Amino acid sequence: MIAGLAVKSLRNRGFTAGLTVLSVALAVLLLLGVERIRHESRESFAATVSGTDLLVGARSSPVHLLLSAVFHIGNPTNNLRWETYKAIAARPEIAWTIPLSLGDSHKGYRVLGTTPDYFEHLRYGRGRRLQMAQGHAPEGERDAVVGADVAETLRYRTGDSIVVAHGAGDVSFSLHEQHPFTVSGVLARTGTPVDRTVHVSLQGLDVMHEDADAGSAGDPLFAALQEGHADPGHEPRAITAFLVGLKSRSAALGVQRAINEYDREPLTAVMPGVALQEVWEITGAAERTLFAVSALVVVVGLAGMLVALLTSLGERRREMAVLRSVGARPSQIFGLILGEAAFLTLMGIALGVVGLYAGLFAGQTWLESRLGLFIVVGWPSAYEAVLMALVALAGILIGLVPAWRIYRYSLADGMSIRI
Numbered sequence: 001m002i003a004g005l006a007v008k009s010l011r012n013r014g015f016t017a018g019l020t021v022l023s024v025a026l027a028v029l030l031l032l033g034v035e036r037i038r039h040e041s042r043e044s045f046a047a048t049v050s051g052t053d054l055l056v057g058a059r060s061s062p063v064h065l066l067l068s069a070v071f072h073i074g075n076p077t078n079n080l081r082w083e084t085y086k087a088i089a090a091r092p093e094i095a096w097t098i099p100l101s102l103g104d105s106h107k108g109y110r111v112l113g114t115t116p117d118y119f120e121h122l123r124y125g126r127g128r129r130l131q132m133a134q135g136h137a138p139e140g141e142r143d144a145v146v147g148a149d150v151a152e153t154l155r156y157r158t159g160d161s162i163v164v165a166h167g168a169g170d171v172s173f174s175l176h177e178q179h180p181f182t183v184s185g186v187l188a189r190t191g192t193p194v195d196r197t198v199h200v201s202l203q204g205l206d207v208m209h210e211d212a213d214a215g216s217a218g219d220p221l222f223a224a225l226q227e228g229h230a231d232p233g234h235e236p237r238a239i240t241a242f243l244v245g246l247k248s249r250s251a252a253l254g255v256q257r258a259i260n261e262y263d264r265e266p267l268t269a270v271m272p273g274v275a276l277q278e279v280w281e282i283t284g285a286a287e288r289t290l291f292a293v294s295a296l297v298v299v300v301g302l303a304g305m306l307v308a309l310l311t312s313l314g315e316r317r318r319e320m321a322v323l324r325s326v327g328a329r330p331s332q333i334f335g336l337i338l339g340e341a342a343f344l345t346l347m348g349i350a351l352g353v354v355g356l357y358a359g360l361f362a363g364q365t366w367l368e369s370r371l372g373l374f375i376v377v378g379w380p381s382a383y384e385a386v387l388m389a390l391v392a393l394a395g396i397l398i399g400l401v402p403a404w405r406i407y408r409y410s411l412a413d414g415m416s417i418r419i
Contacts, residue, residue: 010340010343010344013312016308016312017308017344019308020304020305020308020344020348021344021347021348021351022348022351023300023301023304023305023348024301024302024304024305024344024345024347024348024349024351024352024391024395025347025348025349025351025352025355026297026301026352026355027297027298027300027301027302027348027352027391028298028301028348028349028351028352028353028356028388028391029352029355029356029359030294030297030298031294031295031297031298031352031387031391032352032353032356032380032384032387032388033356033359034290034291034294035291035294035383035384035387036356036360036384038287038290038291039381042280045276048070048071048124048192048193049070049122049123049124049243049272050123050124050125050126050127050128051121051123051127051245052122052123052243052244052245052272053244053245053246053249053252053255053271054243054244054246054252054255054256054259054269054270054271054272055069055070055241055242055243055244055269055270055271055272055275056080056088056241056242056243056244056259056267056268056269056270057069057076057080057240057241057242057267057268058076058077058078058079058080058241058265058266058267058268059077059078059266059267059268060076060077060078060268061268062268062270062274062275062278063275063278063279063282064077065241065268065270065275066270066272066275066276066279067279068102068240068241069100069102069240069241070193070272071193072102072110072193072196072197075102075103076102076103076240076241079238079239079240080238080239080240080241080265080267081237081238081265082235082236082237082238082239084262084264084265084267085097085099085239085242087264088244088259088262089242091255091258093246093247093248093251093254093255094244094245094246094247094255095245095246095247096117096120096121096244096245097117097242097243097244097245098114098115098117098118098121098122098242098243099113099114099115099117099202099239099241099242100112100113100114100239100240100241100242100243101113101114101202101205101236101239101240102240103166103240104164104165104166104205105164105165106150106162106163106164106165106198107154107165109147109149109150109196109197109198110193110196110197110198111164111197111198111199111200111205112197112198112199112200113200113201113202113204113205113239114199114200114201114202115201115202116137116138118199119137119145121243121245122194122243124190124191124192124194125190125191128190130187130188130190130194131187131188132145132185132186132187132188133148133151133186133187133188133189134151134157134158134185134186135158135183135184135185135186136184136185137184137185138184138185138199138200138201138204139184140184140201140204141201141203141204141207142179142180142181142182142204143181143182143184143185143200143201143204144162144181144182144183144184144198144199144200144204145183145184145185145186145187145198145199145200146162146183146185146186146187146197146198146199147186147187147190147194147195147196147197147198147199148186148187148188148189148190148195149189149195149196150195150196150197150198151183151186156183156186157183157186158183158184158185158186159182159183160182160183161180161181161182161183162180162181162182162183162198163177163180163181164179164181164198164200164208179204179207179208181198181200181204187199202236202239205236206236244269252271255269256269256270256271298391298394301348302345302391302394302395302398303398305341305344305345305348305395305398306398306401306402309337309340309341309399309401309402310401310402310405313402313405313406320333320406323336330407331407333406333407334403334404334406334407335403337399337402337403337406338396338399338400338403340399341395341396341398341399341402341403342392342395342396342399344395345391345392345394345395345396345399346392346395348395349388349391349392353380353388357377360377361377
């Protein structure tokens with residue numbers, strides 16, 4: 001009976017009740033949406049080099065090596081010798097390696113020198129391979145493959161010519177105009193740093209720098225900047241870093257220790273997942289701040305429900321008095337108001353969850369193609385269920401305030417006329 005009265009009472013105040021439910025729904029939608037995107041963004045960030053067991057570079061901090069070599073944030077501190085790379089790549093535990101050479105740019109975008117193994121073994125997301133939207137992978141020393149963001153921003157198509165600049169800055173006065181590259185392909189969007197990278201062959205980079213050396217003979221400053229590059233037709237002298245895939249992941253710790261203790265050159269081998277945990281420790285404060293903001297929005301939504309219920313008490317005192325006059329006990333009046341608060345809260349939570357999943361279904365493809373967020377649309381996690389339970393409990397506790405006030409109203413007070 002109390003539940004039926006609560007529903008009928010809310011139906012009579014449909015507009016106000018609808019606005020209250022909407023405010024709670026939006027608050028729950030924001031809270032759960034922030035939590036879901038936070039979790040999935042971590043998963044997508046960690047899957048930038050999906051399937052890579054180790055990242056090896058010159059002696060540096062693990063976070064700096066990861067950010068510079070994989071995410072192209074900052075610059076590497078040093079290079080490692082090609083002979084070292086070949087010696088480690090020949091270890092029996094290693095299935096494949098991808099050499100990476102950084103240090104040049106094109107109109108603000110990083111230029112990456114690598115081998116065909118990059119397009120064969122690199123994985124992103126949940127084990128996805130790189131796909132070509134146009135053209136093909138580099139086949140010659142003057143071929144270049146650009147990422148989706150590079151192609152979209154600079155409006156590149158296959159067959160266009162590009163000139164690489166020395167250094168990783170947005171503006172460079174040292175252009176390798178004597179060795180232009182031709183766009184042979186455009187990669188499909190991945191939502192990773194691959195989209196913002198120009199990919200060329202290691203041989204192409206060596207020839208480009210050798211041509212620059214030949215054109216700048218006698219310039220000691222330029223020679224110092226170019227030190228470490230190979231002669232054309234020869235193997236490179238140095239690379240920035242390389243990715244490692246193992247035949248068995250159980251060998252990761254042993255190989256990592258052997259590389260870190262390599263006696264011919266100081267090296268750092270890191271597990272990308274472990275290094276990412278250190279990155280999360282750095283960004284943890286921002287995540288907690290975002291969660292706090294969404295929690296405050298929930299508080300504001302519940303406070304709006306409290307205001308709506310308290311505001312309606314003055315208009316409903318005569319209604320409560322009539323119920324008392326026909327035999328309703330004070331505890332039933334108390335339960336009626338508390339039931340309305342619980343009903344509004346639960347309806348808001350349900351509407352918020354429906355809105356969240358509708359948004360995820362509608363935006364899943366866009367988030368994946370534009371931002372690289374692979375959102376899994378499944379059942380709410382245990383943590384999300386706890387958040388919804390806390391919101392429901394908070395709504396019921398807030399309903400105690402108007403319920404207690406209406407409980408204290410007497411029959412005479414409700415029937416009296418006040419001027």
